[in-house]
Amino acid sequence: MRIAIVGCGQLSRMMALAGLPLGIQFSFIHDDKSQNRDCVQGLGIIEYSPDKIKSTNSYDTKAIAQLYQALGQPDCISVEKEQVDLALLQALADFCPIYPCVAAIKACQHRGEEKQLLTDLAIPTSPYFYNNGAKQAVQTLGYPVMAKSCTEGYDGKNQWLIKTPSDAVQFDKLQIEDYIIEKFIEFDKEISLISVRSQSGQIKHYSLTENHHQQGMLTHSIAPALNIPDSVKLQAQHYMESLLNQLEYVGILAIEFFVVGDSLMVNELAPRVHNSGHWTQLGSITCQFENHIRALAGLNLGSTEQIAVTGMFNLIGTKQPPFDALTQNSKLYWYNKAPKAKRKLGHINFIAENQQLVKQQMIQLADANLSLTVHH
Template sequence: LGMTFSFLAESGENRSCVEGLGDIVELTPALSGRKLFEALGEPEVVTVEREHVDVAMLRDLASFCQVTPNPDAIEICQHRGREKNFVNALGVPTAPYRLINSAESLKAAIEALGLPVIVKSCEEGYDGRGQWKIDNTQELDALLLENTMEGDFIVEGFVAFEKEASIVAMRSSKGECAFYPLAENEHRNGILISSIAPAELPSPSLSAEARKIAQSIIEKMDYVGVLSIEFFVMHDQLLVNELAPRVHNSGHWTQAAGICSQFENHLRSIAGITLGATEPTTHAGMVNVLGQKLNTNWLVDSNVQLHDYNKTPRPNRKVGHLNVWSSDRQKLVNQIHELKCAIYGDE
């Protein structure tokens, strides 16, 4: 790409570190400003692959090189309250919500929203961690016994959605925007299990609506790079669930759809190179492998690819994924179903 990069990445067993030009630099408080920039090999661009990074450090680095996406955008996405306020201020709907920081404010929020609700910690959560669904007052009492609710939490009205879907959007440093089609997603216990794209939608206008929402968000944020948006699909409306300022698990199918993948398009965005094709030439999908060793027996068909993250299996930990593609959507849906049976043996 004719440019030098550093990725702020997760490495090995989840140690927070910076991967720079082939070296792994562990983050310590002593490494800041110029010293950090030098330790990284004086890159022209720094980018991230996860949102839980130190924003002050990114702002420090921004004095020496381009930091994309910009630290302000990442800061919004680090906190569910800031994120939902930002999205609503654009006139884009979400689930109804209240921000709370005590047992009393939780009770008042439930009074206002009505049960059921989902309570989520505002920061650090992923894969459904730090979340409680409350259906009745007994469950509320049980939560309050184990948690004083001090700190930032969001209470969301429970949305009876028809489907879940997500869009991977991108904006280049030259201002060019592009979007992959919506993927439809299946979650179990708050964790993504599989995605299929393009999504089958209850109303044909939702696809354009998703792009419009994504465009308004990336433009308002002055965003450069790939940004992903999770939606709840209602009959003729999309509600934003959350944003991820990075490539997304539900976009891994782009590696197998005969187009430019989300990973390549992230790099093209931040390098200001014309964005690659985002309209798939085929239907494609992805199945996550959680908490178990990868098995080559899953590769029974020639249109299945296995991606290995080289991680030690732990319960519910994402250790890899399978990509599948087919010009026949029903065949793809069946294959994804069979793979889930083979992996989880529960369908």
């Protein structure tokens, strides 16, 4: 069996490393020539996606057939990111299934469509306006609001916090195309739920994870999230199941939530394995990467049971694999990327007896300067 993945980053790397032990082979579609492919070097076939025909902005059928051959005729194709060219996926869908399906990726790759989907399913999300000008939006939403590019944002990029009328004027002057403006949510906590749906419709949830960001980038996660009532957990799982079933989803889906009091509000969706699920590599019987692969391959899903309280610490800008930081209860995952400030270059997972001890270890890692982003 062979699985192809669009993208050559660390998520593709970790999917392949989870699937290779099962005897599954991998191919990677290098769809972004500005991106380095060091992460997946040696783990399978790497092929550039063909150029689009300029006049029609579509793909030549022959070129797609050649790509499919060059990829080693994969049994299915998946993605490591939502920002992929849907026309490419649609063209490849003539040759093998795409998991999750193109419609699911489409719904998650555009913040406007994502908001609409959530609204249709009665899943709470912050009130928003689409392409309506900041001046207009704040009349209903008040200050502060967040403006976000519909398609360009990740790791906090292409987002604008608008706190004052002059911020609003400034934003409107930028003439951003395709954006939403949403009410800024004063949340108590950011959590995420990572779940997986098999081809037969079986669903498994991981524990809720508490996430901490700095400048829009995830710095660390703790699972399970502390002080979340069971009712909230069940609510999150219910929202997840609505989405997975509505989208006839196959694979891992991540939902980021804001916790406000005892209620949840969806921040965003990711139709793929997710940074806030990296802890599952150590803390769960089956990690998110293996379960994504199992779902794609039509296998029974693996148990998502958690084995211990787990922390995940992103190595952001860390120049070398920090081997000295490894303890008997921690594991290192290094991505083989060229070091650069503010770049995620690896992560450390560790288990501990309770969340308090996990937090202490986070502080130690930060103090050891393993990340350019030090946070207490």
